[in-house]
Amino acid sequence: MGNTVKFTYREALKQGIREALINDDTVFLMGEDVGRYGGAFAVSKGLFKEFGEERIMDVPLSESGFVGAGIGAALAGMKPIVEVMTVNFSMLAMDQIVNNAATLNHMSGGQLNVPVVIRMGCGIGRQLAAQHSHSWEPLYAHIPGLIVLSAGTHEDAKGMLLSALLNPDPVIIFEYTYMLNMEREIPADSGKVDINKAKIVREGQDISIITYGLGVYKCIEAANKLAEEGIDVEVIDLRVLRPLDEDTFLNSVRKTHRALIVEDAWRSVSISSEVSARIMEKAFFELDAPVERLCGIEVPIPYPLHLEEACVPSVVDIMNTTKKMTGL
Amino acid sequence: MIEFKMPNLGADMEDGTLVEWRMKPGDTVKRGDIIADVETQKGLIEIEVFDEGVIEKFMIKEGDKVPVGTVLALIQPIEDKRSELKKDPVSKPVDVKVHPIEEDLKGKPSDETTTPERVKISPLARKIAETNKIDLSRIKGTGQDGAITRQDVESAIERVKKTTDQPELPEEQRDKEKTPQGETIRSAIAAAMSKSNREIPHYYLSKKINMQHALDWMGAINKERPPQKRLLLAALLIKAIAHSLQKVPELNATWENGLRLKSYINIGFVIALRGGGILIPAIQRADEKSVDEIMEALNDIIPRAKAMKLRSSELSESTITVTSLGEGGADEVFGMIYPPQVAIIGFGSIVEQPFAENGMMGIRPVISATLAGDHRATDGLSGSLFLTALSKCLQKPEEL
Numbered sequence: 082m083g084n085t086v087k088f089t090y091r092e093a094l095k096q097g098i099r100e101a102l103i104n105d106d107t108v109f110l111m112g113e114d115v116g117r118y119g120g121a122f123a124v125s126k127g128l129f130k131e132f133g134e135e136r137i138m139d140v141p142l143s144e145s146g147f148v149g150a151g152i153g154a155a156l157a158g159m160k161p162i163v164e165v166m167t168v169n170f171s172m173l174a175m176d177q178i179v180n181n182a183a184t185l186n187h188m189s190g191g192q193l194n195v196p197v198v199i200r201m202g203c204g205i206g207r208q209l210a211a212q213h214s215h216s217w218e219p220l221y222a223h224i225p226g227l228i229v230l231s232a233g234t235h236e237d238a239k240g241m242l243l244s245a246l247l248n249p250d251p252v253i254i255f256e257y258t259y260m261l262n263m264e265r266e267i268p269a270d271s272g273k274v275d276i277n278k279a280k281i282v283r284e285g286q287d288i289s290i291i292t293y294g295l296g297v298y299k300c301i302e303a304a305n306k307l308a309e310e311g312i313d314v315e316v317i318d319l320r321v322l323r324p325l326d327e328d329t330f331l332n333s334v335r336k337t338h339r340a341l342i343v344e345d346a347w348r349s350v351s352i353s354s355e356v357s358a359r360i361m362e363k364a365f366f367e368l369d370a371p372v373e374r375l376c377g378i379e380v381p382i383p384y385p386l387h388l389e390e391a392c393v394p395s396v397v398d399i400m401n402t403t404k405k406m407t408g409l
Numbered sequence: 410m411i412e413f414k415m416p417n418l419g420a421d422m423e424d425g426t427l428v429e430w431r432m433k434p435g436d437t438v439k440r441g442d443i444i445a446d447v448e449t450q451k452g453l454i455e456i457e458v459f460d461e462g463v464i465e466k467f468m469i470k471e472g473d474k475v476p477v478g479t480v481l482a483l484i485q486p487i488e489d490k491r492s493e494l495k496k497d498p499v500s501k502p503v504d505v506k507v508h509p510i511e512e513d514l515k516g517k518p519s520d521e522t523t524t525p526e527r528v529k530i531s532p533l534a535r536k537i538a539e540t541n542k543i544d545l546s547r548i549k550g551t552g553q554d555g556a557i558t559r560q561d562v563e564s565a566i567e568r569v570k571k572t573t574d575q576p577e578l579p580e581e582q583r584d585k586e587k588t589p590q591g592e593t594i595r596s597a598i599a600a601a602m603s604k605s606n607r608e609i610p611h612y613y614l615s616k617k618i619n620m621q622h623a624l625d626w627m628g629a630i631n632k633e634r635p636p637q638k639r640l641l642l643a644a645l646l647i648k649a650i651a652h653s654l655q656k657v658p659e660l661n662a663t664w665e666n667g668l669r670l671k672s673y674i675n676i677g678f679v680i681a682l683r684g685g686g687i688l689i690p691a692i693q694r695a696d697e698k699s700v701d702e703i704m705e706a707l708n709d710i711i712p713r714a715k716a717m718k719l720r721s722s723e724l725s726e727s728t729i730t731v732t733s734l735g736e737g738g739a740d741e742v743f744g745m746i747y748p749p750q751v752a753i754i755g756f757g758s759i760v761e762q763p764f765a766e767n768g769m770m771g772i773r774p775v776i777s778a779t780l781a782g783d784h785r786a787t788d789g790l791s792g793s794l795f796l797t798a799l800s801k802c803l804q805k806p807e808e809l
Contacts, residue, residue: 338533338559369531369559370552408552 084269090260093238093267094124094200098162100239100272101246102132105160108246111138111151112164112200121166122202122261148174148199152182152251155197160246167209168201168217168255182251183226194249198242203231204295204345205389206258211381214389216346218294221253222322222355228252229323230276233297235265237320240274248276255322257295276321279329285315287407288339290399291330291356293319296343303399312409322352330356331364338369339406345393348376370406375399411460411484417477418449418725422597425449426474427481434464438484443720445481450597452688452717454724462486470546530557538562543569594686605745609664610784613743616796618803619766620759620774626806642759643733644704647676648809650731650754651695653798657791661728663749664786677727677747678707680714688714689747691727700809734758741777751786754799755779 088096101108110125116139119126129137140147144165151163165171171178178199185193205214221229228250232238238256245252282297283304290300297318304314315337317330334340340360342353353374360372375394382392415425425447432444443455444464462484469481528545530538534557538545541562548565550557623645631639651674654661662670674696677689690710692703713719732744733756740760744753757777764773778799780792802809 338531366532366536369533370556371531405553408558 085266086269087264087266088235088239090235090238090257090263090265091122091124093235094232094242094256095126095128097239097242098125099128099131101160101162101243102128102136104243105246107158108160108162109136109138109154110162110164111140111147113140113142113147113166115139115164120164122258124256124261125164144170144173145177149177149181151197151199152177152185152195155182155195155251156185156193161197162242162246163197163199165199165201167213167258168203169212169215171199171201171217178221178227178251178253179224183224186250187226195251196246196249198245198252198254200242200254200256202258203255204257204259205382205393208384208386208389209258210384214382216294216344216377218255218322218344219346219351219354222325222352224323226251227323228276229255229321231255231293231320231322232257233292233294233318233320234282235263235267236271237274237318239267240272241276241320243273244276247273252276255294259295260298263298277326279317279319279321279326281315281329281333282318283314283316285313285337287313287315287337287409288341288403289315289317289330289333289337290341290343290403291317291319291333291353292343293322293352295345296394299394299396300343300399303396303403306396307400307403310404310409312403312407314403319352319356325355325359327356327359327363331360334360334364335367338367340368340372341399341402341406342372342374342376343394343399344375345377347379348374349379351376373402373406375402410465411462411486412480413444413458413460413482413484415447415475415477415479415481416456416721416725418447418454418721422449422477422725424474424476425454427469427471428453429471430467431455432464434466436464437487438462438464447721450593450600452594452719454719454721456481456721458484460484460486470544472546528557529555531559534559534562538565541566541569594682594688598686601747602745604748609746609748611746611781612784612789612792613779613781614789614792614796615741615743615777615779616800617762617775618778618800619764620776620803623803623806624759624774640700640704641707643678644700644707645803645806645809646733646756647678647692647695647703647707647731648698648700649799649802649806650676650729651698652802652809653795654729655696656798657795659787659791660752660780660782660795662751662786663728664751664783665749668751668786671728673728675727675729677730677750678710679730679732680711682715682717688717688719688724689727689730690714690719690723691725693722693726700806729754731756741779743779744781746781746783751783752792752795753781755781 098110114121115125116129116134116137125137148163151161154161182195182197185195204216218231221227228248230241230252232241232254241254245254283301292300300316304316307314315333317333342356344351344353346352353376357372357374375398378392383389428446428448430445438444438458439461440459442458444458445456447454447456465483465485467482469475529550530545537559543562543565548557548561551561552558627640627645654674658670661674662668673694675691675693676695677691680688682688692706695703729750730747730753732742734742736758738758741757742755744755746753759774759776761772762775764771764775778796780796782792
């Protein structure tokens with residue numbers, strides 16, 4: 082391994098934004114309190130001073146308005162990074178994202194591209210309660226015309242933005258509030274990443290655990306503990322939730338013959354539903370056990386810490402289900 | 410594609426065990442061919458095919474016990490062979506579970522108890538097992554909920570490899586497994602007769618019939634014949650019944666939510682088994698057969714019945730039953746109807762009796778013919794017409 086640097090997830094995000102602003106004059110950041118205040122989660126702290134108010138733009142508290150403005154800027158040739166504080170607030174901008182950003186290329190017969198990148202804080206934070214804690218990746222992954230990315234690792238927190246800005250189509254990047262203070266080592270030279278493929282983040286032979294977002298580190302932790310008990314787990318970070326890179330997880334299932342899908346989002350009509358369905362459709366005869374899922378409990382995320390924790394799959398849950406499925 | 414299903418070999422049959430396939434996939438079959446041996450509560454029965462074609466695939470294995478109606482094999486009809494390419498995807502070999510027609514027979518919800526358990530096996534393990542021709546029924550699953558996993562199949566393959574040169578089962582042991590037990594026949598009779606008594610409101614009629622002419626006629630014929638070719642009274646009685654039924658067709662029927670007349674006359678003939686119990690093979694289309702042909706059928710069927718080597722159609726297709734006590738027995742027998750039939754005819758033994766005829770008394774050999782009828786299906790008048798017709802044709806046996 083070459084040189085590595087230790088970053089918090091927050092710092093990784095900031096580095097990505099900073100690098101993008103330096104690389105390309107048409108890139109600018111817009112969002113609620115991203116400028117003078119430094120971002121609700123302090124992701125853009127210091128950038129206002131460095132790049133000025135034209136490139137680090139505070140916007141009024143109107144998601145529909147400023148996401149629409151970002152889409153307009155993208156149509157006009159800019160490369161806006163629009164920050165929506167949390168995915169929960171993005172519901173207000175749904176019309177702009179779904180009816181404009183996702184469709185204009187189609188509606189214009191291919192004449193218009195919307196190279197906007199929309200970053201959203203997602204998932205549970207720490208006791209932020211129902212209206213700030215939900216995991217709505219499946220909603221966006223449902224919509225053709227969008228590219229939906231999930232930054233479940235520090236490398237992706239930095240690199241996905243850089244790659245997304247090179248894409249001519251609207252990209253949604255989910256970032257995870259819960260991970261902001263988490264420190265990890267990443268290669269010092271890490272930069273752009275592939276935003277077409279899922280990634281095997283841990284190789285194994287006995288079972289494929291397919292996950293994304295907050296599930297990635299939890300599954301790796303579970304896999305490492307299970308390795309001590311002799312269970313060889315492969316962990317796949319989906320990374321790209323739309324369009325799904327099914328080849329990676331189907332090939333993994335063809336190798337391990339067992340699949341467990343882990344996500345924090347609610348179970349019904351979720352990413353795991355889709356992954357499970359594709360395994361049934363395309364790798365049924367490779368399965369040596371029924372596909373299983375660990376998902377969020379289908380309730381609004383509660384405020385009390387112990388209830389919040391109980392609502393999403395834990396490392397112990399992942400270990401127990403894996404043991405049951407492998408019979409080891 | 411024709412689905413060859415576990416036949417219903419009688420009202421009391423809920424399921425059967427496929428003991429042996431007599432053919433193999435690829436074999437050409439025609440109507441009447443014996444395709445398999447099935448053990449039912451009545452005993453070991455040869456199962457016939459009713460279609461012409463080529464056996465495409467067996468859907469169950471030897472030793473499997475499946476409910477009536479379960480698809481046993483797929484048969485490619487001959488004329489379909491050329492259009493094989495456009496197979497209907499809907500008619501793929503699916504595990505259709507047809508419920509037994511008589512599932513309320515024992516007054517229990519038979520669904521859970523008679524549906525054989527589907528083998529729990531992972532798709533991967535099934536694929537490997539099929540490629541290696543592994544018998545799944547011999548594998549114990551170690552996966553979740555006892556499911557068979559790849560590992561289970563692979564260790565089974567290992568075991569098979571080790572024992573390839575040893576025969577699977579000694580021949581005597583297999584034969585032993587085939588032998589039906591007396592208790593199963595007994596319990597089948599118990600079930601059918603309980604149902605009969607529970608559901609069928611019987612009415613009873615009897616008529617004394619002068620057998621002088623019939624016996625004389627038979628004696629004259631038998632005198633000319635070698636012993637093997639001689640007629641038994643049973644053949645004549647069966648012929649007379651078939652003849653009389655044509656006049657009273659409502660007795661040649663079944664009651665299944667209503668009276669269903671049968672277009673053919675298959676007369677079930679009660680045969681007592683040496684070890685106890687009875688079997689009722691059918692003399693098929695007795696109305697179309699001559700007395701001699703019926704006698705031939707009896708000569709064929711009685712020994713086979715006693716050896717419990719009957720064909721499925723012979724056991725399942727009777728439309729009415731006759732029970733005859735034979736010589737030296739009781740004078741009269743009032744039968745219990747075998748559901749879903751609607752009548753049973755009984756003959757006591759022939760007894761010499763004083764008999765008034767044309768204003769004269771004489772001694773005549775007399776038989777007491779009885780009829781038990783299902784009062785849901787018919788009334789006493791039908792029974793009476795039948796017994797009268799029967800008596801009349803036994804007076805002119807030469808016309809039969």
